[in-house]
Amino acid sequence: MRRLLTDSQASRHEEFKSFVKLNVEPFAEQWDREQEIPRSVISSLAQRGYLGCSLPADYGGQGSDAVTFGLLNEALGRGSSALTGVLTVQSMVSMALLKWGTAEQKRSWLPPLATGKMIGAFGLTEPGAGSDLQSLTTEFTRTSGGESLLLNGHKKWISCAQFADLFLVFGRLERRPAACLVPRNAPGLGVEPICDLMGFRAAGLAQLHFEDVEVPSENLIGKPGFALSHVAPVGLQYGRISTAWSALGLLRGCFEESIAYAAARRIGGGTVGDLGMIRSLIARMGTDLEAGSLLCHNACRAEDDHLPEAFERTLTAKYFTSKAAVRAASDAVQIRGAAGCHGSSPVSRYYRDAKIMEIIEGTTQVHEDILGKMFVARAGGPGK
């Protein structure tokens, strides 16, 4: 990966990896077991400016390019997918607000998000609306004076909602898709933790229940009618970049754990790594790691160059790395045998977390549907 990076990006990657080695890897198992990330850990991300990595310095962010943002997610993904989830949703909320917020909204909300004084969550999925976002039923209605909105409905599977301070909530206003910022302390907002997930167990998922929650109309982000076509996609683009790189970090974890085990574990007169069938698994893992790295860089270079291709390249990267992470985690457990099935080995957690990455920010099947359609369209329409 080193040869793809500028000196500055390579230096930041080393910084990120050192942070993860010291502050994340030794504790990730405990967070997973206890299904909770200590607030002090999130504060340490904030203190280093990582939660505002992509936001401009004018708003208190680091103004990093997309590649550097990706490298941060890769390093965190090696240590804890759940912790990376905090950065994922913080960026989804922040970048949607940066693109579509008014000057006043950006002045009010972006600095606390950039510095981590405020943790955001992306309130999109509903019990009856996951991949099919057109089915959203959460509803905003205008109060008689028009100065505020009343919010009613339910959201589900919302990452970081257990501890978030601010929610970007999607619903309908006068039947048009709308997005609105809702503070956690708004009366009528209930947060119901979702526990015992298969993976991402410490990511603080929750259901949100809105019962006549009153929010100022000035909290609307973008204009009604554009929430699903313009506001959500900007957040989801950063969500997919984050998840693609996080899966790449998990894949690197599987690879590093596997080659170390294969080289050290004695069997018969040699090591596990002497066995052809183990080498096959490791060869695929290493090749997927290289290919995933190239796809992630390709996506972020397009994002940094503000190219429309960034959408397709990011979908491709997320699709590939999340699937490759599942394969690699399965093989990493297989290489270790019984030891890989126990919580004392990180690969058992990788195995559970990897599957979640095939689901969040668009399932593998949604990616296949979109990408397949885009690729076929290149052949042109009737008579073309």
Added chain:
Amino acid sequence: MSPEQASGIKDTVRAFILGSIAIAKLDDDDDLFGSGIVNSLFAVQLMTFIEKAFGIEVGMDDLDMENFKSLNATAAFVLRKNGHSAA
């Protein structure tokens, strides 16, 4: 706006759409959103292309279907953003 400027913008945007969406032709007044040519997945890609190709930034105040409903509307929007008044 001059007809040449508007025509150049329309041709550029038309080429991008025809290269991305499986349709055979696209006329200047075809309804991009109402006809389904541009769906919610393609809207941000099209916006990003327009921003990049013509050196403008689409902001919250520009979120109006009238600005993007057709090639003619898009050309007029781009020229307005670049400081040209409507003819």
